[in-house]
Amino acid sequence: MRIDVVSIFPEYLEPLNLSLVGKARARGQLDVHLHQLRDWTHDVHHTVDDSPYGGGPGMVMKPEPWGEALDSVLDEGSAALGDPGAVPTLVVPTPSGAPFTQELAQRLADRPWLAFAPARYEGIDRRVIEYAAERMPVEEVSIGDYVLAGGEVAVLVIVEAVARLLPGVLGNAESHRDDSFAPGAMADLLEGPVYTKPAEWRGRTVPEVLLSGNHGLIARWRRGRAFARTLTNRPDLVGRWRPEAMDKHDRKALDELGVTLGEDGRFRPSAVDVEE
Numbered sequence: 355m356r357i358d359v360v361s362i363f364p365e366y367l368e369p370l371n372l373s374l375v376g377k378a379r380a381r382g383q384l385d386v387h388l389h390q391l392r393d394w395t396h397d398v399h400h401t402v403d404d405s406p407y408g409g410g411p412g413m414v415m416k417p418e419p420w421g422e423a424l425d426s427v428l429d430e431g432s433a434a435l436g437d438p439g440a441v442p443t444l445v446v447p448t449p450s451g452a453p454f455t456q457e458l459a460q461r462l463a464d465r466p467w468l469a470f471a472p473a474r475y476e477g478i479d480r481r482v483i484e485y486a487a488e489r490m491p492v493e494e495v496s497i498g499d500y501v502l503a504g505g506e507v508a509v510l511v512i513v514e515a516v517a518r519l520l521p522g523v524l525g526n527a528e529s530h531r532d533d534s535f536a537p538g539a540m541a542d543l544l545e546g547p548v549y550t551k552p553a554e555w556r557g558r559t560v561p562e563v564l565l566s567g568n569h570g571l572i573a574r575w576r577r578g579r580a581f582a583r584t585l586t587n588r589p590d591l592v593g594r595w596r597p598e599a600m601d602k603h604d605r606k607a608l609d610e611l612g613v614t615l616g617e618d619g620r621f622r623p624s625a626v627d628v629e630e
């Protein structure tokens with residue numbers, strides 16, 4: 355996968371040299387190109403922002419440098435990919451975007467080329483997004499209901515979530531399977547607690563079942579813990595659990611946790627708190 359990031363703080367993206375993403379780059383699985391937006395300014399001050407039309411606080415990123423940057427990324431990337439018709443999917447991090455989810459991470463991981471346009475200040479002149487959308491798919495994405503000082507941290511978050519889904523990047527492909535939010539059996543369930551050696555630490559022991567070697571029992575226990583943790587930390591997900599995905603062991607575990615199935619076919623948490 356090729357990734358281009360245009361930013362006024364490309365240094366902010368240095369962590370992309372580290373850990374999982376850094377290794378994927380070193381192995382050639384990820385081809386990351388960082389660009390300084392100010393390289394596409396033409397005044398002595400390398401100005402990238404101006405005051406908003408209509409008034410209001412803060413500054414808005416000017417369209418001209420972004421337009422030139424996107425044209426250049428498009429030309430350079432399509433030439434490098436050897437396909438003049440190739441376009442990236444442009445990801446624009448913004449608190450006004452659609453929520454970043456595991457499903458979106460997977461959709462982005464299926465694309466061969468991503469470009470990122472992280473903004474500072476109050477955002478980028480809207481016409482840049484409209485111009486880009488006529489040439490390439492554009493995803494405006496929010497990583498959560500809070501406001502960052504700029505989109506660079508969101509780029510780090512999105513690239514890391516996407517990179518670990520690329521074929522061959524994680525050592526063990528099975529590692530995805532039990533992820534919180536993974537599709538399939540674990541959809542809409544948070545992953546439960548995990549333990550490693552030693553079996554006793556500071557007087558605390560590992561749950562007996564994990565030492566039993568009984569894989570069926572262990573899977574059932576893990577699912578029970580996942581139900582409990584989801585109930586505690588994300589009760590909003592409980593209504594999304596599908597009755598047809600629950601076997602008799604699940605039903606019993608849910609019953610013990612006070613989860614009931616409503617007339618509408620949706621599960622509901624109990625009114626009382628659950629011990630995780």
Ligand code: ADE
Nearest residue numbers: 447448449496497502508
């Ligand atoms: N830029 C500022 N806040 C953001 C957020 N929550 N998500 C994505 N980009 C942002």
